[in-house]
Amino acid sequence: xxQVKQSPQSLIVQKGGIPIINCAYENTAFDYFxxxxxxxxxxxxxLIAIRPDVSEKKEGRFTISFNKSAKQFSLHIMDxxxxxxxxxxxxxxxxxxxxxxxxxxGTSLTVIP
Amino acid sequence: xxxxxxxxxxxxxxxxxxVTLRCSSQSxxxxxxxxxxxxxxxxxxxxxxYREEENGRGNFPPRFSGLQFPNYSSELxxxxxxxxxxxxxxxxxxxxxxxxxxxxxxxxRLTVV
Numbered sequence: 001x002x003q004v005k006q007s008p009q010s011l012i013v014q015k016g017g018i019p020i021i022n023c024a025y026e027n028t029a030f031d032y033f034x035x036x037x038x039x040x041x042x043x044x045x046x047l048i049a050i051r052p053d054v055s056e057k058k059e060g061r062f063t064i065s066f067n068k069s070a071k072q073f074s075l076h077i078m079d080x081x082x083x084x085x086x087x088x089x090x091x092x093x094x095x096x097x098x099x100x101x102x103x104x105x106g107t108s109l110t111v112i113p
Numbered sequence: 114x115x116x117x118x119x120x121x122x123x124x125x126x127x128x129x130x131x132v133t134l135r136c137s138s139q140s141x142x143x144x145x146x147x148x149x150x151x152x153x154x155x156x157x158x159x160x161x162x163y164r165e166e167e168n169g170r171g172n173f174p175p176r177f178s179g180l181q182f183p184n185y186s187s188e189l190x191x192x193x194x195x196x197x198x199x200x201x202x203x204x205x206x207x208x209x210x211x212x213x214x215x216x217x218x219x220x221x222r223l224t225v226v
Contacts, residue, residue, distance in 0.1 A: 006155075032213065034213070034215070036217075041219065042219050042220075043117075043203050043205075043217035043218050043219045043220050044156065044203070044217050045217065046213075046215065046216075049213060089155050089156070091155075099146075099161055099168070099169045100146075100158040100161070100169055100171060101146075101148075101156075101158065101215065102158075103155030103156050103157070104155050105153075105154055105155050106153070106154065106155050
């Protein structure tokens with residue numbers, strides 16, 4: 001059973017566009033929601049993360065929107081650049097145990113120059 | 114400060130063989146987690162080690178086992194390899210009790226033929 005559902009599977013945008021990637025979860029015990037960026041041949045790198053006590057978090061060109069009642073969160077990339085072309089994963093974990101992260105299935109983003 | 118390093122980067126094994134993958138955690142981190150990432154999928158949690166003991170396990174059979182050493186480095190051992198074990202194996206280190214600051218290595222690409 002997929003604990004975190006991610007969409008779309010792939011996304012193509014023009015340079016300067018705002019790609020949006022969506023994730024949904026069921027387990028209300030989740031209290032930490034990170035987004036990871038992964039380039040081919042590399043491990044995932046933490047991009048930005050949010051906790052459910054806030055509805056939005058911005059770091060540079062990256063913004064997470066969080067809807068606790070709908071159990072959904074999304075990643076927005078402002079002014080997207082070709083260098084943003086990568087696979088993006090949402091994830092969720094519960095408690096401050098640092099234990100298991102549940103990942104979405106990933107979104108392959110291509111930014112066309 | 115060094116990041117998470119994994120070895121080897123690539124490995125080809127024959128079905129039925131055994132394999133050992135290695136991970137050196139980031140300086141200052143005391144917890145190591147292992148993930149399996151099949152092609153086109155998100156990482157799946159295998160297990161986590163803290164204080165040289167298993168501290169949580171995902172839905173993987175016992176032929177997946179691990180070790181953590183006093184210097185916090187870790188090994189992942191897989192016995193009786195199956196074709197479906199072909200994947201990118203990721204190691205992530207963190208501080209116990211913190212589900213942020215999770216740092217991944219670049220992974221070991223295992224191919225079982």
